[in-house]
Amino acid sequence: MTRLSWGRSLRHSRLQLVLTVAAIGAAVALPVILISVGGGVSAHELAQLQNAGYQLVVSAQGLHGIAGAHALSDRILAMSSVTAVSPVLSIAIDAFTAQGSLSPVLAEGVVPRDFTATLGPTESGLFPSPLPLGDPTDSVRYADGTYAGPATNDVLVSTPYALAAHVFPGDTLLLSPSTDPSLGVRFNVTGTFGVAPSLLGPTGAFAVLLPLSDLQVLTGFGPAPAATVVDAADTIEIALTSSAAASPSALAQVRSAVAALVPYYSVTSLDQQAEQLHAASAVLTGFYLALSSVGLTVGLLFLALVLLRRVESDRRSIGIRRALGIPGRSIVAGIVRDGALLALLGGLAGVTAGYVVVEGLARWATAAVQEAASLAVFDPTILAAIVGGVVALSLLASALASRRAMRVDIGEALR
Amino acid sequence: MNDARPPLVELAGASRAYVAGSPEQVVALRAVDLAIPSGEFVSVEGPSGCGKTTLLNLVGLLDSPTSGEVRWGGRPVGSLSDRERARLRLRGVGFIFQRFYLLPTLTALENVELPMRPLGVPRAERTRRASELLGEVGLAGRERAFPHQLSGGEEQRVAVARALANRPGILLADEPTGELDSGNTRAILDLLERVRHDRSATLVLVTHNPEVAARARRHLTMRDGSIVRDARETGT
Numbered sequence A: 001m002t003r004l005s006w007g008r009s010l011r012h013s014r015l016q017l018v019l020t021v022a023a024i025g026a027a028v029a030l031p032v033i034l035i036s037v038g039g040g041v042s043a044h045e046l047a048q049l050q051n052a053g054y055q056l057v058v059s060a061q062g063l064h065g066i067a068g069a070h071a072l073s074d075r076i077l078a079m080s081s082v083t084a085v086s087p088v089l090s091i092a093i094d095a096f097t098a099q100g101s102l103s104p105v106l107a108e109g110v111v112p113r114d115f116t117a118t119l120g121p122t123e124s125g126l127f128p129s130p131l132p133l134g135d136p137t138d139s140v141r142y143a144d145g146t147y148a149g150p151a152t153n154d155v156l157v158s159t160p161y162a163l164a165a166h167v168f169p170g171d172t173l174l175l176s177p178s179t180d181p182s183l184g185v186r187f188n189v190t191g192t193f194g195v196a197p198s199l200l201g202p203t204g205a206f207a208v209l210l211p212l213s214d215l216q217v218l219t220g221f222g223p224a225p226a227a228t229v230v231d232a233a234d235t236i237e238i239a240l241t242s243s244a245a246a247s248p249s250a251l252a253q254v255r256s257a258v259a260a261l262v263p264y265y266s267v268t269s270l271d272q273q274a275e276q277l278h279a280a281s282a283v284l285t286g287f288y289l290a291l292s293s294v295g296l297t298v299g300l301l302f303l304a305l306v307l308l309r310r311v312e313s314d315r316r317s318i319g320i321r322r323a324l325g326i327p328g329r330s331i332v333a334g335i336v337r338d339g340a341l342l343a344l345l346g347g348l349a350g351v352t353a354g355y356v357v358v359e360g361l362a363r364w365a366t367a368a369v370q371e372a373a374s375l376a377v378f379d380p381t382i383l384a385a386i387v388g389g390v391v392a393l394s395l396l397a398s399a400l401a402s403r404r405a406m407r408v409d410i411g412e413a414l415r
Numbered sequence B: 001m002n003d004a005r006p007p008l009v010e011l012a013g014a015s016r017a018y019v020a021g022s023p024e025q026v027v028a029l030r031a032v033d034l035a036i037p038s039g040e041f042v043s044v045e046g047p048s049g050c051g052k053t054t055l056l057n058l059v060g061l062l063d064s065p066t067s068g069e070v071r072w073g074g075r076p077v078g079s080l081s082d083r084e085r086a087r088l089r090l091r092g093v094g095f096i097f098q099r100f101y102l103l104p105t106l107t108a109l110e111n112v113e114l115p116m117r118p119l120g121v122p123r124a125e126r127t128r129r130a131s132e133l134l135g136e137v138g139l140a141g142r143e144r145a146f147p148h149q150l151s152g153g154e155e156q157r158v159a160v161a162r163a164l165a166n167r168p169g170i171l172l173a174d175e176p177t178g179e180l181d182s183g184n185t186r187a188i189l190d191l192l193e194r195v196r197h198d199r200s201a202t203l204v205l206v207t208h209n210p211e212v213a214a215r216a217r218r219h220l221t222m223r224d225g226s227i228v229r230d231a232r233e234t235g236t
């Protein structure tokens, strides 16, 4: 009779053990997914920062806040250790094809030659060199309030947009600051450029590149006819000599020199941005862990429950051991070992499940999710820390069960 | 006998009440005085519920009296911590229970090794001693069997081997043959007598079977929580 019930209780508990491992695994899978994808995206952004061809960025709070961008760029270029200065204006506009189809695109206004000079090694492969824009130095501009026109009205289109809208070199494109085509200006498409994998999703890859002045005129950020902000840009990207770029002190020196020139704008180095990104990603990781703690708590409660049940069904065995004089600590050690083993198995199952889920997302999810998932980084240190943390937390569950085991009354257990 | 030496175990006015202080209180043992010298073979008889197991649990430090005192080698054990009592049990007492109480997940060999582990006996030594003990109780070759693969008689032999693992000074057997047929009963009693003799150990054997009790040299009879008869055979 006892034999039969023994076999049954073993099968019974085997199911419990599998369920426990599954519960902990599910709890661990969540942070694994969140942290690996989040970390991967941050790492990707970081890599983009570090691959940039410039080291300092001047930017202004608010919309298109840098005024006198051309003149300011020239003054920065005159400073020592500075090799290239590229003002950039980014605005969402509307593009009408010759067939009249309309799509919003991200327009980037640049000084073509300076833009090329501030491209990083990975980015430069995406753009034709030199840029086939009729006015390489953007001399057709409102320099010192003088318009040197006329504009060539050349534009480059991104490959995703070219393919989607069937716009190719030789075609024309009507660009308008609004959905009203009568406000638009007709541009000649003179080439295409690639788009680096970005996290903006597929629509973010619909972009056009044109001379800064042309975009300013088109969108009213030049002086005439009704401009309120003169010669505007969002950012000015500054490339330094390689020796200045490599030395933190030289970098800081140039940065403060530029900051002195434009006290009302912010001047950040990409190093700082990288640091900020690091900090932001650390905050995010903490947030993910906090979020996951809910699931982990449930998993650990489950573990505690199962360990307690095992103590209950092992009352007799525990009573026998204690009657024989086996010290409590070796009984506790057994429980702790069981708990830690289950937590370890659950942790490993969770890591595996998280990996499988991320791989699945990278293959079968929507484009934006696929893109993020494909950037996922499985950092062994972090994964080990998660699994180790779960094993450490299992001690709480074991402590609960151990307390119960130590309270088993020998006489009663053996009656 | 050396009368100057204190008895191995002594109960002095030892009482044990269960659920003490409540209306359902059961007094299982009433002010029992008992001295067990080293090397004795004592039987404890009496009807079911008279307090035999309770007495044995007090002697073996599994339990404490609610009043009175238990002394080991003349020293009161009432002030010992749970841990110290466990240690005394581990080294000094060999328990043999009516229902064997082997650990079902361990093999015969592992069951016998079990009490040696906390004492830090090296693995090889443990295995050697456990096999030797299993051989002594006639179970050579059955080392790897699990309890459910053994007969009742064999299980009780494993239990005897386990009780001997740490060479205890006293063996406490609580109706060790209660679940065995007459053939196995005889074999286990022969075995207990032999190990007691070979190791000059003290043996306290609880039984309600007069034939079993007849093997002892000193006979205690209990009734209702008290020892009503304490008879020594001459020529011990």
Ligand SMILES: Nc1ncnc2c1ncn2[C@@H]1O[C@H](COP(=O)(O)OP(=O)(O)O)[C@@H](O)[C@H]1O
Pocket (backbone or CB within 6 Å): A411, A412, B018, B019, B026, B027, B028, B046, B047, B048, B049, B050, B051, B052, B053, B054, B055
């Ligand atoms: N843990 C317990 N709780 C309450 N009553 C108990 C407990 N253990 C034993 N008893 C009672 O104490 C009395 C003596 O029990 P026990 O010593 O086991 O007797 P025996 O071994 O002689 O059959 C019995 O009436 C029994 O019901």
Ligand SMILES: [Mg+2]
Pocket (backbone or CB within 6 Å): B052, B053, B054, B174
């Ligand atoms: Mg009994």
